[in-house]
Amino acid sequence: MPEKFTIEDLKSILRECAGEDEGVDLDSHILDTEFEELGYESLAIFETTSRIEREYGISLGDDALNEASTPRALLDIVNARLLSVA
Amino acid sequence: MTPSAVVTGIGVTAPNGLGTKDYWAATLDGTSGIGRLTRFDPSGYPAQLAGEVPGFVAKEHLPSRLLPQTDHMTRLALVTADWALADAGVKPDQLDGYDMSVVTASSAGGFEFGERELQALWSKGSKYVSAYQSFAWFYAVNTGQISIRNGMQGPSAALVSDHAGGLDAIGQARRQIRKGTPLAVTGGVDGSLSSYGWISHLSSGQISTATDPDRAYLPFDASASGYVPGEGGALFVLEDEAAARQRGAEIYGRIAGYASTFDPRPGTGRPPALKRAITLALDDAGVTPGDVDVVFADAVAVPELDRQEADAINEVFGPRGVPVTAPKTMTGRLYAGAAPLDVAAALLAIRDSVLPPTVHSDPYPDYQLDLVTGTRGGPVRTALVVARGHGGFNSAVVVRSAR
Structure with a gap:
């Protein structure tokens, strides 16, 4: 069980399952940038959260999709879930 | 007077040539692109020849955002549309979105994408199915993706009538030009050369089982024994003739x-x-x-x-x-x-x-x-x-x- 889900983990999943917008640098400070501004629509986030669920063996539920509008918010939700499972 | 619709741009991805120039040179030279299937192992199937588009590397032409969400034939279609627009000298971002339509034809949608995701569904479960399956295997996906990529918001459509569809799309695009939309991207890029797609082709009973590429597809020959499926196609920029002439566009011909x-x-x-x-x-x-x-x-x-x-x-x-x-x-x-x-x-x-x-x-x-x-x-x-x-x-x- 991984201890913590980091921004690096998220970036690698985003790149793999949704790609990277040409006008966006995921390696810049993106923690508080809205996913929409990063070029990811709801379907990309849906794909990303289901990949996280599969890889980490957790269930995020619809709330994750609705509430996580930035990388930081999504990291918080995933890490809270990892803690509660551990 | 009814507006006349003219072709000002051509994009081609074909089994005997990637791009209009290569396709046309190969065609006039009599060079065939038919060969043994490489996209999957056809050994267990009665028919093993197809026309595959050579030398197409999607990431060389398309942004990474589009790759996880597109079938192979949609990637071909997006690039074919880009080439048609460039050939016409049209920059979509400089035009009003509502002045541009997209009308394409499809016979099977994104079959290869769908096959992969259905395999994931039945072997691993619904959590393993791509969210992009929701549209990537649709008949209308090429029209939609070309529309989004180029900001084309005019009246658009997808036509499904097997091999006749490509002409029906062009006919429908001409209708939109006549109704007043100045420009349409139209035609068809198709293909379903995956194992599941192959079974669907075989079910028609019209696929050649010959193994010699030079003897496999012989229309109007006494030895005709079916056809060889292929992938690719062509897309066009269709414009109102008066508008095209006004901007000094090179005109290939009229859809008369x-x-x-x-x-x-x-x-x-x-x-x-x-x-x-x-x-x-x-x-x-x-x-x-x-x-x-x-x-x-x-x-x-x-x-x-x-x-x-x-x-x-x-x-x-x-x-x-x-x-x-x-x-x-x-x-x-x-x-x-x-x-x-x-x-x-x-x-x-x-x-x-x-x-x-x-x-x-x-x-x-x-x-x-x-x-x-x-x-x-x-x-x-x-x-x-x-x-x-x-x-x-x-x-x-x-x-x-x-x-």
Whole structure:
């Protein structure tokens, strides 16, 4: 069980399952940038959260999709879930 | 006066050439792109030949955002559309989105993508299915993705009528131009060369099981034994002629006539409706059979269907009354992409005053066709493109020089 889900983990999943917008640098400070501004629509986030669920063996539920509008918010939700499972 | 619709840009991805230039050079040279399937192992299947588009590396042409959400044939379509727009000298971001339509044809949607995700569903569970499956395997996906990529918000559509679909799309795009949309991207890029797609093709009973690429697809030949499926096609920038001339665009030709008909129900004894599609399209273009310089045939290479097509052509033009060609003998039949590729060939034939050949076929004399078996020179002002779809679809387009 991984201890913590980091921004690096998220970036690698985003790149793999949704790609990277040409006008966006995921390696810049993106923690508080809205996913929409990063070029990811709801379907990309849906794909990303289901990949996280599969890889980490957790269930995020619809709330994750609705509430996580930035990388930081999504990291918080995933890490809270990892803690509660551990 | 009804606005006239002209082609100002051509994009091609074909089994015998990636891009218009390569395709046309290979076609005039008689070079075929048919070979043994490489996209999956065809060993266990009765048919093993196909026309695959060579040298296409999607990431060299498309942003990474688009790759996880697109089937192979959609990637081909997006790049083909880019090339058509560049050829026309059109920059979509400088135009009003509502002034641009997208009308494409499809026969199976993103079959390879769908196959992969269905495998994931049944072997691992629903959590393993891509969210992009929600649209990536749809018939309308190419129209949608081209629309999004280029900001084209005008009246758009997807047509599904098997091999006839590519012409039906062009007919519908012309309708939008006549109703006042200045520009449309239209045609078809298709393909489903995956194992599941292959089974679907085989179920038609019309696929050649020959193993020699030079003997596999022989339309209008006494040895005809079915066709070879392929992938790819062509997309066009269609514009209102007055607007195109005003901006000084180079014009390949005019979509002068279009018609589609549907065959009578089997068993009624009534004749197939292909001839009527041809005469209606000629009437629509305001031309007589004598004006037509070449016919691009549907060329299924199934004896009964070749006979019906030869009869329809001969009833309109007279025996050996018009040169008939099937450059698709070098690509295989591309489903919704087939007829648009023929329209591209027709436009290039007009530009270069040359008739592209039908390769490998030895014309069966009984059909009484003047089959173009070697590249032939001569002025081409008017070309007829014919296409039929499984289940009774017939469509015809008349392309004319706009000079």
